[in-house]
Structure formats: C-alpha cells, structure tokens
Amino acid sequence: MTAEAAAMVQEAVTQESQQVLTFTLGAESYGVDILRVQEIRGWTSVTRIPQAPEHVLGVLNLRGSIVPIIDLRRRFGIGEAAFTPLTVIIVLLVELPGGRREFGLVVDGVSDVVDITATNMKPPPEIGGRVDGAFLKGLATVSDAMVILLDVDTLISKEVALVAVEEQEH
C-alpha cells in the first residue's frame, strides 16, 4: 500500500520534472536520465573486442566489472571522435529483462544537470534520420537550446540484441 503510494508520488514527480545530465556530441546537445548514470570518468584506452560492431570500442575495467564502451558518435553516424582531454565516458546502469547491464558511452564532453518539466518536453518529429527514433524520448528546450533526450534503456537493449545476433552468426 505504502509502496504503491510512493510509486504514485514518484510518478507525479517524474511527470512534473526530471533531472537530466546533458552532454555534447558534435554540434548537438543530448540528455540522459540522471538516475541511470552510474559515474562519469575521463577517457582511458580500452581493450578491443574481436568481431564487435564498429561502434563498440572495447571493454574497460570498472571496479572489477568488465564494461563495454560505445562510441556514440559512430553509433549515431556523426563523424569520427577525436579523443581530447575533454572526452568523457558516461557509465550507465540499466535494468533490462535479462538483468542489470553496465555500459559506457563515449561523448565529447559533459555539460550540465538540468531539470526538465513535462511541459517543455516535446515528442520528436517523425522524420527518418540517422538516429533511430526509438532511442529518442523527446526534445526539450533548455535556456534557448535544444536538448535531445535519449531513451537509454532502448539504446542498451538494442545493443545487447545486436551482440546476440552476431553471436548466432558465428
């Protein structure tokens, strides 16, 4: 009963506003739900994985756990990333039906943590682009700039499915 009430309160809160970590990728600004973010760390070189899709750079050791790292630029097809001192890895923790998964996203730089209310979040326009529409949660305006909100659960579950398909082919 209390859990339900708490969930309802939680629901109401998330409907009203949501904290989002924003980061840059090329010219665009993206955002992910802050509750999914495990940690942010500087770029270090990774161990390559054979037969991996091009955008999977390799794996890193994160406190004893082996975490795959995805180059989001390559994933979204927006040019090659230059690894600068500003390049960071955002480590996400998502709960998927198959269990918890940790993934790292390589982005150009982390910008800010902002509150986004339900009212200033708009659905993405329905025109096919390079970024699969399923990854997009919506578009929001934060201090006159557009932030593309990513649905990381879908992003990661597609990634996992991709690996499973590759595995079958081999």
Added chain:
Amino acid sequence: MSFDLDQFHEAFFEESFEAIDGMEAALLKLDLGAPEPDLINTIFRTAHSIKGGSGMFGFNDIMSFTHTLETLLDELRGGNMDLKQSSIDLLLKSVDVLKGMLHAVQNKAAIDAQEVSDIQFELELVVAQGKKGSAAAAAAVPHAADKASALEPQVGAVPRWRIEFEPDAGFLAQGNDLLGIFTALEAFGTLVAELDATDLPDLEALDPERCFMRWQLELESDVSRDRIDEVFAWVADECLIRIESMPAAPDTAAEDSSLIEAVPTTKAAAASPVADDPVRTSSTPAGGDASSIRVSIEKIDELLNTVGEVVITQSMLSQMGEGLEGSVSERLRSGLSQLERHVRELQESVMRIRMLPISFVFSRFPRLVRDLSQQLGKKIDLKMTGEQTELDKTVLERVGDPLVHLVRNAVDHGIESTERRAASGKPKAGTVHLNAYHKGGAIIIEVSDDGAGLDRDRILAKAREKGLIDVDEAIAEDAIHDLMFLPGFSTAETTTDVSGRGVGMDVVKRNITELGGYIDVTSTPGQGSRFTINLPLTLAIVDGQSVAVGSETYIVPLVTIVESLQLGRGVSNRLVGQGEVFSFRGEYVPIVRLHELFDVAPRTRDLHEGLIMVVEGDGRKIGLFVDDLLGQQQVVIKSLETNYGRIGGISGATILGEGTVALILDVPGLIRLAADHLAAA
C-alpha cells in the same frame, strides 16, 4: 494487505530440495531390523516441514501428498507398523515423486498427477494394511485410537470421553469463562459433570477471586479429540487437563487401563503431531546447522570483485614504493609488503567462501548405486572417501553429471555378475569406490571398481568397426583406453536403461575439458579399472600465459598449450585451401595468425620474427602466431556476458596488474573460428 509471497518461494524450494536430499540419505541409512527412532524422526520432520511450507504457499498438491507420506511415517514412528523393505522402497519412490512435484511447481509446469495419485494410493494402502494387522492393539492405545477413529468409525455405541479438569487457583482472576467451557462441551453431546469441592475452605477463609474446584467430566459424543482440545485451547496454561477416550461400554477395568496410558499433556492442545513427540528437543533441529548462513552467490562475487580491485591497487602502490628513496621509503615498503600479505590472505579467504565439500555431489550416489544394483541383480558396496574435500561451487555443479555417468558405467559394465565373480574367486559383492583429494592446485576425483577391467581387444575391435581408426592402424597399448573417449564410441552391446542412452564417454571428457580439467583411465584385466578426473579447484582462477599481439594482451590457458617455438625459414608451407601449415613432430599443423583473426595491427607479420604457440583443443592442434610471449600468471576470470555477450574464441576477461583488461582465449572456440575464417576466405 497482501504480501508478495513469490520472493519466499525460492527459499522454500531450495530448503525443500536440501531437506529431501537429507530425507533420502536417512532412508538409505535405515536398518530393517532395528530402525533408529532418531532417523525416522528426522524423515518425519522433513516431510512435516515441507507440508507446512507448501501449505503456507498454497501448493495444495504437495501438501496433500506430504500429508499422506507423513501419516505413514507417523505410523512407523509410533511403532504401530513394522519397517519392511517394501516400505523403504515406497518411501524412496515417494521422495522422487515429491522432488518431481517441487520441480514442476518451481518451473510452473504441470505435475504428473497420475504418478502422484498412484504413489499416494500405495501409501494409503500400506497405512491401512499396517493398521489392520494390529487393529486390536491399536484400539487399546487411546493415543492412536482417536486417529484411527477417522478411518474406522465404530458402529453402534457412542464413544465417550473422560476429561479431568482442574483449574489453577488464579483461573477466575484471569477472567476465564468457566461456564463457557461447559456450554461448549455440552454442545458436543451429553455431558455429565462431577464437582470435587474438597479443597473449598471455610467461608471466612474464602477468597472469592480464587478457584478451589475441580471437575470430572464425562462426555458422550463422537466428537474428535481435536475439537475438545480446541475448547480448552485458551485456558490450557491456567489449568490441568487430562482427556482420555473411554471404551464405548462403560467398564471400570478398561477405564483404569486407559488411565495409565493417558497422555497428561495440556500442550497437546496445540494439536500439532510434532508437539507431542518427546524426542524432539533432544534431536538436531531440522533446517540444518545454525552456525551457517545463506548468502547469495552474487554477494560473494561482489566481494571477490572488490578484493580483486584491492589487489590491483596494492600492486600499484608497491610499484610506486619501489621508486621511492630515503628513510621514510624503507618504512613505507615494509608496510606495503605487509599489506600485500594481508591482501593475499583476504583473497584466499573470499575464494574459500565459494568452496563446498564434494559430499554435495557424492550424496546422490548411495541411492543411485542401490537402485542400479537392484535393477541389475548385482551386489555392490559403495565406498566413499574424501567427501569433505572442498571445491568451487561452479565446478561442483558441473562435475555431477560426468560422475553419475562414470558410476553408472562402473556398476553396469565394470562389475561382473555375481556368478562370474564367484567363478573367478572374487567376493560376491563388487566394490565401487569414489575418492576425492587435493593435489597441488587441483582436485582429484577417482571412480574405481574391482570388476573385470577394460577389455582392450573389444575396445580396439569396436573402434575399428565404427571407423574411428584404420583397420591396420597400430595403437600403442596405453593409447587404447583413450579410444573410448572418441565421439561415436560406445561398447554397450545392447542399449539398456542403465547406460548407453547415446551419452558416451566423449561427453564426459568434453564436460571435464570444459571445466579446464582432464580425465585418465587405468585398468588391470580381472582386477578392475580406475577413472581419474583432475579438475582445477575453482573456475574463478586460471593459470595463463600472456601473449602480445600488437598493443593487445591475450591470456592463453596453460592447460591448452603444447609447446611454443620459433619457426626457422622455409619450414612453413602454403597449402591450397588449407592456409599455412608447418611440420610439428611428424604432423602438419595449420598456422592461425591471431592478428588476422582478431583484426589487430601486429608488430610483425613475418612468421620467423614472431612466435608459434602450439595449442590443442577438442583433439585438434593449431599453431597460434603471436608477436611475443609475456609471462605466466594466475588470473581471475571475469565474465564478459554480464554486460556484453559471448564472443567467439574468447572465454572471458581478466584484469591485469595495471588495471587494464585482457581477454582470455577459448582455444576450442578459436579453432572453430579459424576453420570458419578459412572457409570464408
């Protein structure tokens, strides 16, 4: 408010399976002549707690079945029935059915209702027959009579109950309703109450709040004992109650005899069959050892991860300490070396948490051998030693099936028939011996028998017949045994229920190899054979050789490495459709360039500059071309599948001293991958 019971289901199943194993073990230990009361009690309690648990979770099929089982056990426990071989067989079958039901419920599958009701019927039949045989005796024992009353309703006379009711002095002060008790009893039938007021003092001394009276009640009613207990349930602590059933015909002599046998316990009002068991407190409680706790394997792995990190940090600090100079650095270094020692101890302790004694696997064999020997009509003694030898839980879980296969084989093929044994002057009963011990960093498990030994000629003939070797191919004496590990080899002339269901020794060998171990066999004709399994203590650690390819480091498991060598010029050849090969000890071995397979930029592409590492997997050899060998070390295996997925040719990853990740090669997978690669090229 409803609870989500699902979260407790797993614990219930886990405990029940453990309890059933215990039950089976106790059943096998039962001695027909003089069954130990303690053992029967243990079995009874197990059945009872499974019944309780399944009732709580609403698994009614299981509850009803265990109830029937419990009834039979109760009869055995009470000594109302003699223990027969057939009863033990039936009880063992019931254990199997119970296991099946639990598995079905756990996997939300359908229960085999036919089988369950068959066994349940048999159980009821045994209870009823046992009763009939001793019906006269049972009637004389009032304790059993109330239970029997349900099965054998006495026709004609109305049964009577005699109740002695003696309230404590403080009975009324507690606010108990004396009149209510009498009214309730009267509702069951005719009640005759006789007041004994001899303790009643003079009026001046009378304390109106104290109770000085006691009653003798006679109740003429066919009500059950439980219902009467219920009436007194609320006041059981504040009075003395004796309830006895009396023969239907009022006979003073019979009354006296029943008085002596009466159970003068008020606590029986709790109506639990276990509660009136006098031995209960003295025997070990069900549910196992109180000094152990149940911890999920994930928590231990988390701990192991953290410890692994501490090891890396510590080695980093040690490296930094090496570079320091001055008087402080000396003290720092001694502190660091102390830290290193402690961290190592810590890591070993955590590893040990995952270790379990091999008795968890061995415990299933007494039953298996018993059933098999009955089925085959052989007499077999099973000897088990070294049951307390510990090994990693993951290894433990996966070594069970291969061992079952070996034991089945030993019983079915190894031990000869009783007649043949007698003819060759051996003791009638064959011996199968299971032994486990530690040797170096490995655990050795032996399965040996004193049977006829392996028939070399038959193995050789079979291998030729199946086309596994050429007809005129000469095989060295000691290599003949290895033939039976080849896929497609099975010597069983006829496919029996016991062995030869298509699972051959090759599967046993593969399972063992997958665990990073190996299996050997020795055999002496006429004296028996011995299979020796050598397994690593844990799957969490592997002995590996680090190799470098370009900027990447890979770990090759040491057990797969045959030899590392540098090729001279002109020793390798390019074969059409076969890629490159080189001659290695008289056979041509294909060269696999790791940099090509994994698409890494190597330091050298020249075969003579790098190194060839000959590795073996699934009986095939390849020459793995790498840049350089780095060093040998024990590495902790991490799963790639937790966050990513399976990768062909890679079995896992590990973290190197400097904190970077290195991939561990899966040699059999790598050989398959190389074959695919070649076919695609």
